[in-house]
Amino acid sequence: MIRSLIRGTGSALPARVMTNAELAAEVETSDEWIVERTGIRQRHIAGEGETTATLAAAAAREALAAAGIAAEDIDLIVLATATPDHTFPSSATQVQALLGCKPGGVAFDVAAVCSGFLYALTTADALLRTGTGTKALVIGAEVFSRLLDWEDRGTCVLFGDGAGAVVLCSEDVAESGPGILASRLHADGAHKDLLFVDGGPGTTGTVGKLRMKGREVFRHAVVNLSEVLNEVLADAGLAAGDLDWIVPHQANARILDATARKLGIAPERVVVTVDRHANTSAASVPLALDAAVRDGRIKPGDLVMLEAMGGGFTWGAALARM
Numbered sequence: 001m002i003r004s005l006i007r008g009t010g011s012a013l014p015a016r017v018m019t020n021a022e023l024a025a026e027v028e029t030s031d032e033w034i035v036e037r038t039g040i041r042q043r044h045i046a047g048e049g050e051t052t053a054t055l056a057a058a059a060a061r062e063a064l065a066a067a068g069i070a071a072e073d074i075d076l077i078v079l080a081t082a083t084p085d086h087t088f089p090s091s092a093t094q095v096q097a098l099l100g101c102k103p104g105g106v107a108f109d110v111a112a113v114c115s116g117f118l119y120a121l122t123t124a125d126a127l128l129r130t131g132t133g134t135k136a137l138v139i140g141a142e143v144f145s146r147l148l149d150w151e152d153r154g155t156c157v158l159f160g161d162g163a164g165a166v167v168l169c170s171e172d173v174a175e176s177g178p179g180i181l182a183s184r185l186h187a188d189g190a191h192k193d194l195l196f197v198d199g200g201p202g203t204t205g206t207v208g209k210l211r212m213k214g215r216e217v218f219r220h221a222v223v224n225l226s227e228v229l230n231e232v233l234a235d236a237g238l239a240a241g242d243l244d245w246i247v248p249h250q251a252n253a254r255i256l257d258a259t260a261r262k263l264g265i266a267p268e269r270v271v272v273t274v275d276r277h278a279n280t281s282a283a284s285v286p287l288a289l290d291a292a293v294r295d296g297r298i299k300p301g302d303l304v305m306l307e308a309m310g311g312g313f314t315w316g317a318a319l320a321r322m
């Protein structure tokens, strides 16, 4: 059967690291509050010249090197971001040019905020399985620091910048073999006011800032994520106990714990990077996946669940055998 296989992963993080102590010098907060309520200890912040497209291209180069695939052989780029460098052209087309991919391939952005990588992965998987090429780059890249209200302690402590990428290749494999086994996406536009940017791009003529009612988002996140994880497990005919790893969106360590507890998954099976990356929106899942692949935790043959929930609301999950 034709499946999409994750052949390589990569990451890019801005050089500048901002600690909780630095933030506490600027807004009324403390390292203790941030660590206790979120698990975050530091975040990377993009500097001059670091943009969504440059970070995305750097992560993609790492993923290509890990996969042993040349940029010229890429047929499709799907890039998830809520912070594109320009209203248009898409950041995906900029990445195509930065990498030197062959002209004439397919490249586009997907906007689903923190669930963006799940949306991009599911879209790329569907396109590969229906014959739009055989080799894709799926990227999550964000520069959220430029959307933050740095006077709002309720949001500015939570986010960071970065990019993660995977090379996805369609191959003919046995039913018990590797690849994306199942995925589900959802959206519910009724909750716009709980998490949104109050301006931009283009059509409003304003540049907005991120606004969030964190406690309410938290409540929805735990319910929606447990439901979609159970749906994907049911689609694949598997149980939570079969999973080797969960690679969740890294919004808050307490959401990760609560979701794992609800599903009966041991906390040591959950990949956590929120402490060092904070919430990097669409980049967080591929950044966490790359971290666990590179440090040797995730191995070929492992059953890995990816999941995320974000603004919209949007949420989704995908199950892959590595």
Ligand code: UT7
Pocket (backbone or CB within 6 Å): 028, 029, 030, 033, 034, 037, 038, 114, 153, 154, 155, 157, 158, 213, 214, 215, 216, 217, 218, 221, 251, 252, 255, 279, 281, 309, 310, 311
């Ligand atoms: O990635 C997309 C999805 N996003 C999420 O999943 C985020 C989900 N939400 C969360 O992670 C949490 O709700 C937060 C971390 C945002 C907030 O944690 P919380 O435990 O829900 O706190 P809260 O918003 O209910 O605020 C509790 C108190 C408030 O003070 P009062 O009203 O009790 O006096 C806040 O003003 O904490 C105060 N507070 C802070 N104090 C110190 C809020 N932010 C800070 C801060 N430092 N940075």
